Amino acid sequence: MDLRHLKSFLIVAEELNIGRAAMRLHISQPPLTRQIQQLEEELGATLLIRTNRGVELTEAGLLLVEEARNILALTEQAAERTHKAGQGKLGRIDVGIFGSGIFGVLPKILLAFREAYPEVNIVLHNMNKREQIDALRQRRLTVGFNRLLPDEPDIAVELIVKEKLYLAINSKQALSKKKEIPWAEIGNHPLVLFPSGARPSFIDWVLDLCRADGIKPWVAQEVGDAVNGVALVASGFGICIVPESATNMKLPGVVYRPLIRNPPPEVDLSCLYRASDDSPILHSFLAIARTFRD
Amino acid sequence: MDLRHLKSFLIVAEELNIGRAAMRLHISQPPLTRQIQQLEEELGATLLIRTNRGVELTEAGLLLVEEARNILALTEQAAERTHKAGQGKLGRIDVGIFGSGIFGVLPKILLAFREAYPEVNIVLHNMNKREQIDALRQRRLTVGFNRLLPDEPDIAVELIVKEKLYLAINSKQALSKKKEIPWAEIGNHPLVLFPSGARPSFIDWVLDLCRADGIKPWVAQEVGDAVNGVALVASGFGICIVPESATNMKLPGVVYRPLIRNPPPEVDLSCLYRASDDSPILHSFLAIARTFRD
DNA sequence: TTCTGACATACCGTAAAGGTATGGCAGGGT
DNA sequence: ACCCTGCCATACCTTTACGGTATGTCAGAA
16 A cells, blocks of 8 residues: 555645545546556455546545545654654653762753754653763663763763862861962871762862872771762761862851862863764754863 | 655654755755755754754754654655555545335445545435435535435446345234236235335335235225334235345244246335446446446 | 675656646536 | 436556666775
């Protein structure tokens, strides 16, 4: 069965006159007559009763009109949806996020993407760095966000923003009176560090900076992410070094102060994706994400 | 969009290899490659990622697989259903019946038809003779059943059975002791006649018979149909002439006795339909009905 | 490097689809 | 009663497009 035949048949059923229907279809009458004949032969059913004043529908014809309307509507919709999917306007995107990532530019990117592509279903997955890379390779993720990413050949990494570092301090501590904290001060207080899993990570980068400056940090506790770190600061465990985005997390008894060092300490927030992935949804997403680059 | 292209695409999506898919479709590889290319161009979306080991589906392709499965299944079903409708195996038939018709051969015909054509929806309409003919002309009925039908050029009438006449008698009457009742006896008892509407009808035919025999009937009451007539007999209104089929209606206090006359009094049960109607459902139905002819 | 397996391209022949002209049939008007 | 008109069907021709064969191109494996 041919969709063109169904379309023709529908027009004939509307006009009840093969000649007029042929005009509407921009073909001449004989081919249309033949199309209907072929359709009837293929279906093994008489669809039209030919009269001298035109045609009328049989019951089989009447039934086929309903079915054909359905089929053609479904087909149009399928074409439309496939086209949209091809442009990255329809579908699903799995985004890997991490603990403190949720406070900074990431929600702004997600919101902008949702507004630009409302028919793309955004699914968020909380994962650490290692899990994100594995999930990307297994196609469980389309894109991930993280910091301090290793250079792997099949995973592309794009810097989104560099964030300055802040020190989370319990407001009862004298240190909280200072407007800015010199980097060297880190060595003088018990330190809460994160994240605990998936080395090397933010922890190691901080420790490397300290080693470079000849500072011996006093590590009081390792925690999973910035949220837990700042929570411990609130209850007086010590100080905690966090990226700027985490300062959006207001907790009672915690203040944030900029850390001063030369060169200024900055940590990246990057997105990562399969280098070989050229799916339109990913690239629509990356285009939005890039507008948030400094 | 072409259904053949969708079919081809589905096979390609199953094989993930254009060459193998072409073999399954019994065509060579280049035309299939072109079909997919045309499909992609028409939809404005990349459906396949060509690799050196075959092809894989894009998200748009994955979506189209689902849509295509739907469309093709619906199309097959439409063809199947239309074919059945063309054979009179699927659809709807509107059958006009009348009061006492429901007791005799009519339910047997309906049952046989329902068993032979289970996918045809039988809709019954209780109508008198005039209403049936009008409804047929307006296509609200496919076929009707009635007695003593007038000869009209556009309405075909086919005799199904001739029924002998019986007399419904209250069992308290002395008359009920007789095994058979001579026709002339009718004049000696109060008579319940039916149907009341749509003259000429059964009533007139009975009165004509009486007139021919020189009998003056004593008409006690006219009622709408045999059911009401026999009910009045049960409560002692008088006697009532009924066709054989109505004797299936057992009411307490009513007995049925054959009426004897020369020639024997018989009334027809016929079906009627539009003479120009050659719809397969009607003719399937008529074929079943004819098997019940004597 | 070469070989293999896969998809893409070029070109040709045939089959299917459309166009023109005409036939056949049934109603309605004269 | 006849012809005229409108409509669908048929015959025949033209054009389109679809499939087949041969070949190109590319990437990964031996």
